Amino acid sequence: MIAANEGAAVGIAAGHYLASGRPGLVYLQNSGIGNAVNPICSLLNDAVYGIPVLFVIGWRGQPGVHDEPQHVFQGEVTLPLLDVLGIETVVLGKETTEEELAAAFDRFAALFAAGRSAAFVVEKGALAGGLTGEYANTHPLSREQIVNTIVDATRPDDIIVSTTGKLSRELFEAREARGQGHGADFLTVGSMGHSSMIALGIALDAPGRRVLVLDGDGAVVMHTGSLAVLGASAPADLVHVVVNNEAHESVGGMPTVGTTIDFPAMARAFGYPHVFSAADADELAAVLGEIDKLAGRGPVFVEVKSSIGARPDLGRPTTTPEENKRAFMVHVAEARGR
Numbered sequence: 001m002i003a004a005n006e007g008a009a010v011g012i013a014a015g016h017y018l019a020s021g022r023p024g025l026v027y028l029q030n031s032g033i034g035n036a037v038n039p040i041c042s043l044l045n046d047a048v049y050g051i052p053v054l055f056v057i058g059w060r061g062q063p064g065v066h067d068e069p070q071h072v073f074q075g076e077v078t079l080p081l082l083d084v085l086g087i088e089t090v091v092l093g094k095e096t097t098e099e100e101l102a103a104a105f106d107r108f109a110a111l112f113a114a115g116r117s118a119a120f121v122v123e124k125g126a127l128a129g130g131l132t133g134e135y136a137n138t139h140p141l142s143r144e145q146i147v148n149t150i151v152d153a154t155r156p157d158d159i160i161v162s163t164t165g166k167l168s169r170e171l172f173e174a175r176e177a178r179g180q181g182h183g184a185d186f187l188t189v190g191s192m193g194h195s196s197m198i199a200l201g202i203a204l205d206a207p208g209r210r211v212l213v214l215d216g217d218g219a220v221v222m223h224t225g226s227l228a229v230l231g232a233s234a235p236a237d238l239v240h241v242v243v244n245n246e247a248h249e250s251v252g253g254m255p256t257v258g259t260t261i262d263f264p265a266m267a268r269a270f271g272y273p274h275v276f277s278a279a280d281a282d283e284l285a286a287v288l289g290e291i292d293k294l295a296g297r298g299p300v301f302v303e304v305k306s307s308i309g310a311r312p313d314l315g316r317p318t319t320t321p322e323e324n325k326r327a328f329m330v331h332v333a334e335a336r337g338r
């Protein structure tokens with residue numbers, strides 16, 4: 001079962017234990033430990049209910065293994081963090097033997113019997129195989145085409161906040177291809193699900209500036225409550241675009257509940273006064289034209305349906321997050337002074 005976020009997964013596993021007496025297994029990337037901290041401390045811990053869960057945690061940013069900047073610190077603190085959270089860990093690597101694995105399961109079984117949780121922390125490449133499913137839908141536009149179309153429809157003063165995953169990489173490449181520089185874009189390389197709130201913070205402090213959020217369906221599902229706050233805050237020049245490919249494409253394409261959500265109805269319910277949905281290039285062009293006429297009357301919500309996939313040779317930002325922050329702050333300040 002694919003949860004809305006890692007804390008929600010802990011909730012499902014806890015419910016499973018309460019109903020069956022058997023510990024649930026929660027599989028996550030270490031980026032999501034933060035989302036799980038609250039239910040680990042105040043639900044699972046044996047000072048509270050003592051509900052056992054087996055965590056299987058992918059270790060991005062393991063010290064000594066090169067990884068992207070958003071994984072470096074999280075990778076460094078993964079084992080100490082789990083220790084502080086009272087979760088015993090066993091690291092699984094390519095060299096882990098069957099005997100070591102069996103011993104770990106014995107140890108974990110004893111912990112579970114005592115209402116404690118435990119984690120396998122999985123090094124890169126330790127699990128053979130991988131996901132075999134092929135994920136696809138019938139939407140004609142790729143996420144990269146959508147990003148390029150939106151970039152071409154923006155004005156020099158516009159601010160873009162883009163979501164975690166390949167969308168931000170595609171935005172970076174779109175700017176490179178146009179020789180435009182990257183100052184207008186805040187690439188939310190980590191902090192999945194928070195780009196719309198970063199944009200809200202910017203919009204409240206930079207009134208009159210158009211702020212576009214380029215979000216993902218998985219990211220929106222992860223922290224949907226934020227959209228209610230955005231709708232209620234009513235930033236007049238914020239345009240919230242959700243590229244809905246019905247999948248966590250950036251990390252393997254596993255499905256989200258993007259197919260079952262009526263995003264336009266949701267946005268209306270959350271108080272966005274102008275709501276659109278586009279499923280192909282013509283519809284997207286028409287919607288972007290409409291949005292131009294709505295200056296100062298937002299927030300505007302746009303769902304754009306997207307196929308699942310990315311270019312195999314898609315690059316990564318060649319500037320650091322720190323450089324991105326500095327250039328972005330200059331862009332926001334300069335345009336504010338105009």
Ligand SMILES: Cc1ncc(C[n+]2csc(CCOP(=O)(O)OP(=O)(O)O)c2C)c(N)n1
Nearest residue numbers: 031032165192216217218219247248249250
């Ligand atoms: C809290 C957290 N959990 C998991 C991840 C790993 N992760 C990075 S991108 C991504 C998928 C994002 O899905 P979506 O927003 O639908 O965008 P798509 O990749 O489909 O463009 C995931 C799960 C993360 N970075 N942070």
